[in-house]
Amino acid sequence: MQLFQSWATVRGLIASPTAYVDRTPQRRELRFSRSEDAKMEASYRTHWVSPELSEAKRERLTEKASRGPELVVVQPLNTEWTCHRCGGTGNLLMMEPAGPACLRCVGLDDLEFLSAGDALLTRRVKANSARYAVVVRFSRTRRRYERQGLLVEPRALAEAR
Numbered sequence: 243m244q245l246f247q248s249w250a251t252v253r254g255l256i257a258s259p260t261a262y263v264d265r266t267p268q269r270r271e272l273r274f275s276r277s278e279d280a281k282m283e284a285s286y287r288t289h290w291v292s293p294e295l296s297e298a299k300r301e302r303l304t305e306k307a308s309r310g311p312e313l314v315v316v317q318p319l320n321t322e323w324t325c326h327r328c329g330g331t332g333n334l335l336m337m338e339p340a341g342p343a344c345l346r347c348v349g350l351d352d353l354e355f356l357s358a359g360d361a362l363l364t365r366r367v368k369a370n371s372a373r374y375a376v377v378v379r380f381s382r383t384r385r386r387y388e389r390q391g392l393l394v395e396p397r398a399l400a401e402a403r
């Protein structure tokens with residue numbers, strides 16, 4: 243890491259610290275090293291970006307990396323499922339290591355559904371919504387999950403419209 247750091251400095255790259263978060267609504271910060279050594283953590287967390295990128299572009303890159311992986315919410319094909327936390331159910335769920343959880347239990351039940359189709363509206367709302375989740379549904383014919391739309395903050399949706 244130290245070696246790379248000097249190499250990057252020589253090449254004139256710019257250090258850009260990034261907060262990595264996990265794929266849960268709590269967005270816990272990811273740890274890179276078992277020891278959680280502060281110096282090592284900082285070096286893993288640092289992205290090196292070219293100074294040739296404009297400042298706006300660099301900011302966008304950092305912002306994107308900081309957001310972490312997108313939250314994924316599933317529209318289950320089988321509606322007879324039970325939340326592993328509260329025993330409830332619903333038309334959307336989030337998979338957790340222990341099993342499916344309802345949106346109330348993961349703290350996303352205040353979000354509103356925006357169906358896919360309007361790319362411009364989707365982009366606007368996504369940029370404006372501090373929290374959002376991608377809604378997917380399994381296609382039996384295509385044998386893969388397909389995007390149905392987004393869950394977004396009602397305020398962001400109202401503003402974008």
Ligand SMILES: [Zn+2]
Pocket residue numbers: 325326327328329330343344345346347
């Ligand atoms: Zn629940």
